[in-house]
Amino acid sequence: MPSVTITHTTQYQYGTEVPLGPHRLMLRPRETRDLILTSFDLEISPVARIDWSHDVAGNAVATAQFDVRTTMLSIRSCTCVDLRAPVWPIFPIAAAAASYPFVYSSDDWTDLGALAVPQYADDAGRLSRWVEHFVMARPTDTLSLLKDIGNGITAGISYQSRETEGTQGPLETLDRGWGSCRDFAVLFAEAVRTLGFGARLVSGYLFNPAANLVGSSDTGSTHAWVEVFVPGAGWIPFDPTNRSVGSSNLIPVAVARRIQQVAPVTGSFHGRAIDLLSMDVAVDVREF
Template sequence: MKLRIRHDTIYRYRRAVSLQPHRLMLVPRGSHDLTILSSSLDLSPKADMAWAQDVFGNLVAAASFALPTDMLAISSEVVLEQRALAWPIYRIAPGAHAYPFAYSQEEMADLGALLRPQYDDPEGKIATWARSFIAGSAVDTLSLLKDINAGIANAVVYRMRDEEGTQSPLETLSIASGSCRDMAALFIDCMRHLGFGARAVSGYLYDPDASSVDAGSTHAWAEVYLPAAGWIAFDPTHRRVGSANLIPVAVGRCNAQIMPVIGGYAGAAEDFSGMEVRVIVEAL
């Protein structure tokens, strides 16, 4: 499947302000089932751009601005080929078919912080909730992960949030609602409390059943590492497993590390008048 992604972000200010350096993560990650065919990134006003890869291998553009402006427009367009299967078969190492299992010492060292919960759980509520899905002394590993993925969708109502940041897993469970990034953060900490290596993913969602105008959006989900099978995508917002219709842009230890645009300006808070975001994901 060949897709075109158009992502436009516009920031408006009530007077000309000095823009601080911005960090942009807008180019998807290529993989065995995703090939980038072309990409472009345009900014107005023009910026000095420097490209690099961060510690996770994400492609990051650092933009520096010379002149004050009352508007910043960021436009990204990518054409790619997505070959992820709708019903993938994961070839998990025999020793990891049943939970609990142990990662190798090499895997433990490499996973590092991706094994440690991101948020405080002083009373063990998240850990207890995650363990409630374990039905016996030994359970099928993939079935357990699927059950927790679906369990979050049952326990939490999706709610679009314009506020910045991510709710803590305790807050998401308590109020029983949250955005896709809140639900992903809850899933990730559940995984880590159970001893799994898990990471946050940001990117785009393509919905082939929607109209061409509404077929795409920015999205957040999670990935869990299983020996031999590697990183497996879990999207609790939509109860989905696997990378079909998901286009990853960046991975990280937590959502705060993988926001599409990070930056600021020198001026008063009231100088900012608003922002607009438009995302179009369409099949070619």
């Protein structure tokens, strides 16, 4: 199983010295049975006071507070992980959930809560009609249905990298016919939620040693995908950008109901908009 290093650098340049507001950092990967975190270092300049906590989803969150004015802010995380997920995973789905539709237990349904409810308005039922095309029969195989939805997104939507902030809504992605990995993930999550599945958005990194996967022009990059809760198997990762299932090449950092909740770096400064000259992000993912 590969050992991987991730270096993630975010740098802001300002035209004048500005005071910085608190910055919320989600950069530390989530440890699972398939991912062993062997080291994590966080370097921030200017020096910051850092408080660690876990949010409601169990994500590690660092809050950086600053006491000085500055013309530059640099945030650099260096991570080493061991990836242990099989390339061809077998998911022990419970017999009661092997065919769709199925019913979550009352406890699961209560705990899933908003994760099983669409987050975008669809008053005309367009997304419902679109996703129904993938339900060939009732009952139908649950895992095959979820794979078909992911494959259908990749077949019908063109991938287009987008460095600007923000994410398209699912209907916007369907109308435009293109999107980034974030847009693919949101469309997939909303589609399966429409069918009654519990789903959460995941932000992290794509490990791409052969440089042959969509969403990365090098050996790795930041990435977004979805986990769907299926009884027996638990949270199953689906990467609609690459038509893949499982986490053999995925490094999760944060999970949430909405993609906006898992941004790697968010924060503010006190000044004019024109004071921000540039923001540069560099991510290096490689095997060691």
